[in-house]
Amino acid sequence: MQHTYYKLPLNTSALISNKPVEKIQIEASIANYLHLIMTTRFGECHFDPTFGTAVWDVDFNNIASDNKLRGILIDSLVKSLKTYEIRLSNLEFEVHIEQEEINSKGQKSKIKKGVYILVKGVIKKINENFSYKEHFYIAPLSY
Numbered sequence: 001m002q003h004t005y006y007k008l009p010l011n012t013s014a015l016i017s018n019k020p021v022e023k024i025q026i027e028a029s030i031a032n033y034l035h036l037i038m039t040t041r042f043g044e045c046h047f048d049p050t051f052g053t054a055v056w057d058v059d060f061n062n063i064a065s066d067n068k069l070r071g072i073l074i075d076s077l078v079k080s081l082k083t084y085e086i087r088l089s090n091l092e093f094e095v096h097i098e099q100e101e102i103n104s105k106g107q108k109s110k111i112k113k114g115v116y117i118l119v120k121g122v123i124k125k126i127n128e129n130f131s132y133k134e135h136f137y138i139a140p141l142s143y
Helices: 014-015 026-038 066-084
Strands: 086-104 110-122 128-138
Touching: 026 066, 026 110, 026 128, 066 086, 066 110, 086 128
Parallel strands: none
Antiparallel strands: 086 110, 110 128
């Protein structure tokens, strides 16, 4: 069965008026969906309150240990991505957490926790390796 994957953000006016809509490859579609899952708060999707990850749950939490934070994030990623991104198999995750100093123009430096996530797997449909990197800061979340 042939699948069509559309570029985000979706050009709905073109879609409604039956004009061509920009399409993307399966790799880009999976990357877009992984980003959506990782940056969605549990309960934000009204039709499925379990969609998302625990990133928002730990955003302002002062968890003393980076190892504990890493464990919470990996557990959440494993559960959510295995449930919602069914186009991937053999999933592997790496999560690194670093304290980073953020310098903004004309403002005081801020210290944030940088979260680096690497997701590896195999795209079932084409049996090819897939790798996706995500980086964002927590407290408060930004990317």
